[in-house]
Amino acid sequence: MLISGAGIAGLTLAYWLRRRGFEPVVVERAPHGRLGGYGVDFFGSGYDVAARMGILDRLTPHRLPVDAVEFVDASGRSSARLPAELLERVIRGPHLPLMHTTLEGALLDAVDGEVEIRFADSVADVRDTGGAVEVAFAGGGRERFDLLVGADGIHSRTRELVFGPESRFVHPLGTRLASYPVPDRYGWGRVRAHYTEPGRQTVLYPSGEPGTLVALLLFRAPRGGGVPREQRAGLLRERFAGAGWLTPALLADAPAGDSIFMDEMAQVMMPVWHRGRVALIGDACGCMTMVSAQGVSMAMAGAYALAEALAEEPGHERAFARYEARMRPEVRRRQRNALLFARMLLPSGRAGLAVQGLANRIITRQAFAPVLRRQFGAGSVLPPATTRGR
Numbered sequence: 090m091l092i093s094g095a096g097i098a099g100l101t102l103a104y105w106l107r108r109r110g111f112e113p114v115v116v117e118r119a120p121h122g123r124l125g126g127y128g129v130d131f132f133g134s135g136y137d138v139a140a141r142m143g144i145l146d147r148l149t150p151h152r153l154p155v156d157a158v159e160f161v162d163a164s165g166r167s168s169a170r171l172p173a174e175l176l177e178r179v180i181r182g183p184h185l186p187l188m189h190t191t192l193e194g195a196l197l198d199a200v201d202g203e204v205e206i207r208f209a210d211s212v213a214d215v216r217d218t219g220g221a222v223e224v225a226f227a228g229g230g231r232e233r234f235d236l237l238v239g240a241d242g243i244h245s246r247t248r249e250l251v252f253g254p255e256s257r258f259v260h261p262l263g264t265r266l267a268s269y270p271v272p273d274r275y276g277w278g279r280v281r282a283h284y285t286e287p288g289r290q291t292v293l294y295p296s297g298e299p300g301t302l303v304a305l306l307l308f309r310a311p312r313g314g315g316v317p318r319e320q321r322a323g324l325l326r327e328r329f330a331g332a333g334w335l336t337p338a339l340l341a342d343a344p345a346g347d348s349i350f351m352d353e354m355a356q357v358m359m360p361v362w363h364r365g366r367v368a369l370i371g372d373a374c375g376c377m378t379m380v381s382a383q384g385v386s387m388a389m390a391g392a393y394a395l396a397e398a399l400a401e402e403p404g405h406e407r408a409f410a411r412y413e414a415r416m417r418p419e420v421r422r423r424q425r426n427a428l429l430f431a432r433m434l435l436p437s438g439r440a441g442l443a444v445q446g447l448a449n450r451i452i453t454r455q456a457f458a459p460v461l462r463r464q465f466g467a468g469s470v471l472p473p474a475t476t477r478g479r
């Protein structure tokens with residue numbers, strides 16, 4: 090079986106397939122080990138899968154030093170504060186903020202020596218012959234596999250080759266986000282701070298590496314499409330011209346070259362997640378956007394569910410259908426919730442901003458934990474562990 094993409098979903102799938110006696114091969118477009126990146130709130134289903142993989146010991150020492158989320162004004166004064174304890178009450182379980190790359194690194198270690206991973210290559214063409222999948226690689230060569238799983242993220246090449254063009258399935262939400270590391274010139278504390286102006290937001294939090302913070306900038310961008318790496322810093326300076334709080338300093342510290350992560354905020358919606366001998370997992374079929382804070386969880390839970398189905402069902406058609414029936418309603422529910430959050434994220438005027446400020450003050454009160462929990466839908470979707478599955 091070939092897995093396209095050694096990200097969160099692909100590596101988790103490779104691990105559980107190996108545990109179930111399969112011999113997956115993974116092809117990853119990036120060269121070995123990705124750098125930098127952004128932080129993720131890790132909890133719920135993803136946390137439970139990581140526990141079953143026995144990798145929590147590897148992750149917890151890298152917990153980002155964030156004790157609270159704060160909403161700040163232009164002078165940096167906090168107007169509302171969500172402490173970590175309240176967040177854990179909302180999600181009813183442990184919350185582990187991590188760099189995305191830390192999680193990927195732990196997953197890579199978990200399959201090290203067990204699974205063949207071909208870095209710096211990718212799937213160039215796919216032909217499902219009915220009895221097998223013939224794959225042509227960008228680096229040259231053709232091979233036959235019994236199955237192909239596309240775990241290649243929101244801009245999945247597997248999806249494009251097998252299901253159709255990205256424009257049919259990827260629905261942009263009119264917001265672009267950028268993330269990059271900056272030097273800590275501020276003696277920054279254990280906080281993730283959000284500063285919002287009409288149509289744009291600046292976020293700052295510790296990276297876990299002493300002396301380095303992560304800047305996250307979000308802005309309205311109705312027109313979609315990718316931005317070439319060399320134009321990203323310039324675009325940010327243009328869109329955040331005149332912005333308050335620490336924004337000018339964070340823009341001045343934006344790295345040149347290719348170190349700025351930038352993408353559109355979008356959801357992926359597809360009528361079906363599998364066709365013939367090919368299936369999709371993670372963001373490739375069910376991206377919910379970063380505001381759901383559950384992309385990693387659903388990617389890991391989906392990978393776990395697919396490996397379980399492939400091991401227990403008599404054929405791949407039944408396995409793919411069982412996996413999709415299990416995961417699709419969970420993903421869809423989170424997509425609906427995320428859409429509500431995404432719409433409120435960047436108010437277009439001062440009045441909307443005032444409403445957002447009020448909402449922030451209300452939802453960060455203890456009494457609202459059950460409301461947030463219902464809205465968030467953060468519970469684990471994992472079936473109870475069986476002795477065979479673990």
Ligand SMILES: Cc1cc2nc3c(=O)[nH]c(=O)nc-3n(C[C@H](O)[C@H](O)[C@H](O)COP(=O)(O)OP(=O)(O)OC[C@H]3O[C@@H](n4cnc5c(N)ncnc54)[C@H](O)[C@@H]3O)c2cc1C
Nearest residue numbers: 094096097098118129130211241242371372382383384385
């Ligand atoms: C700024 C930001 C903040 C976020 N915050 C959170 C959060 O707090 N909590 C949370 O749970 N989620 C969060 N997410 C979402 C989360 O990161 C994703 O949902 C998750 O990484 C999806 O995992 P994946 O494996 O499907 O895709 P990815 O992690 O994107 O992995 C895809 C992999 O496929 C590789 N690839 C791509 N194309 C090809 C190709 N053609 N051939 C071979 N390989 C290819 C890529 O290099 C990559 O390694 C956030 C996302 C962003 C952008």
